[in-house]
Amino acid sequence: MKVNIKWLALGMVVSGALLVGMLMIRSQPADNLQSYEYNMKPKSSLVSSVAILSESDVITTEPIVNPRQVYTYENMVEDIYRLTDRYNGLVTNEVIGESVDGRDIYAVRLGYGEREIFIHAATHAREWITTNLVMNQIDSYSAAFVNSEKVDGFDVRELLQKVSIYYVPMVNPDGVTLVQKGADALSNSEYLLKIHDGNPDFSRWKANANGVDLNRNYSVGWEQAHADTGEPGFQNYKGPSPMSEPETQAIAAFVKNHNFELALAYHTSGELVYWGKNLPEDLEDVSYELATVFGEETGYPLHRGGSGGMFSDWFAHEIGAPNLTPEIAPYAGPGPVPLENYNRIWQQNFSMGLLMADYILEDTKK
Numbered sequence: 543m544k545v546n547i548k549w550l551a552l553g554m555v556v557s558g559a560l561l562v563g564m565l566m567i568r569s570q571p572a573d574n575l576q577s578y579e580y581n582m583k584p585k586s587s588l589v590s591s592v593a594i595l596s597e598s599d600v601i602t603t604e605p606i607v608n609p610r611q612v613y614t615y616e617n618m619v620e621d622i623y624r625l626t627d628r629y630n631g632l633v634t635n636e637v638i639g640e641s642v643d644g645r646d647i648y649a650v651r652l653g654y655g656e657r658e659i660f661i662h663a664a665t666h667a668r669e670w671i672t673t674n675l676v677m678n679q680i681d682s683y684s685a686a687f688v689n690s691e692k693v694d695g696f697d698v699r700e701l702l703q704k705v706s707i708y709y710v711p712m713v714n715p716d717g718v719t720l721v722q723k724g725a726d727a728l729s730n731s732e733y734l735l736k737i738h739d740g741n742p743d744f745s746r747w748k749a750n751a752n753g754v755d756l757n758r759n760y761s762v763g764w765e766q767a768h769a770d771t772g773e774p775g776f777q778n779y780k781g782p783s784p785m786s787e788p789e790t791q792a793i794a795a796f797v798k799n800h801n802f803e804l805a806l807a808y809h810t811s812g813e814l815v816y817w818g819k820n821l822p823e824d825l826e827d828v829s830y831e832l833a834t835v836f837g838e839e840t841g842y843p844l845h846r847g848g849s850g851g852m853f854s855d856w857f858a859h860e861i862g863a864p865n866l867t868p869e870i871a872p873y874a875g876p877g878p879v880p881l882e883n884y885n886r887i888w889q890q891n892f893s894m895g896l897l898m899a900d901y902i903l904e905d906t907k908k
């Protein structure tokens with residue numbers, strides 16, 4: 543009996559050490575951020591029962607995120623760690639998967655609430671300004687939380703103790719890097735140039751590093767994906783099979799591991815909001831109502847439709863919850879939205895994360 547207890551104790555020590563090791567690995571920023579000086583305490587959501595963060599816990603609430611710039615994957619990763627460090631416990635992060643070219647895909651949790659909603663951005667590479675927007679939301683909501691400030695009438699402190707907002711700020715880090723820095727920034731540059739007809743200007747790229755359009759790769763309606771090209775390229779290729787890509791697999795696994803009551807999938811083209819294509823019948827009314835609320839706040843007209851293979855219908859069918867696909871900028875042609883549009887985008891969307899969090903409650907806006 544004593545021997546058994548001894549082995550049990552040893553087992554606990556070993557698994558404890560493994561857990562600490564895992565947390566430490568999770569807490570490391572990307573290799574190219576070695577200059578980053580913040581201490582790397584475990585920030586995983588595995589850490590529970592943290593005290594609610596107060597004004598006295600934070601030295602400054604000056605903005606961390608600068609959204610008025612070409613915002614790279616490296617900018618995002620550094621800002622995620624700075625936010626996680628400053629707003630300790632209010633903001634946590636985890637790596638939910640790895641892109642084709644080996645970049646970590648990050649999720650950020652904001653808030654302490656048991657209720658959960660999901661917001662993601664930059665599924666389409668050239669639409670990277672959506673990352674600027676959601677990182678700006680995380681930063682400003684965190685500051686408002688500790689300062690007990692209202693944002694657009696929302697009591698952020700109260701709201702984020704009831705609801706946690708989960709963000710994946712950059713679903714497609716390879717594609718964003720390709721658009722911003724060119725093929726040399728990726729390890730499969732020769733392949734990318736080949737499937738882009740030798741054109742070194744990747745500013746119009748929407749796909750991932752396999753040339754698959756991630757918003758055509760989801761399993762619901764995949765057979766009917768709109769304008770599928772049948773081969774890898776800068777847009778619309780739905781992939782060799784449903785959910786073939788590591789990025790869509792990471793999102794699907796992450797979503798299935800939560801109890802999200804609502805989702806926003808940020809895209810850029812057209813200042814409108816799509817509210818589903820092939821919805822389950824029981825989501826028709828609630829999706830339309832959600833879109834109406836979102837449309838009234840942003841000024842975006844409502845659109846029914848989209849393509850097969852999109853996140854939107856997959857989420858509706860697999861999770862059974864409403865979701866929206868906002869397109870947050872005037873159509874910019876086949877390239878990134880110019881940064882001059884950012885102020886307008888922010889004005890229309892700065893409180894939308896809170897509006898969505900509030901929506902699943904009994905309307906707590908005061």
Ligand SMILES: [Zn+2]
Nearest residue numbers: 666669809810
């Ligand atoms: Zn898009």
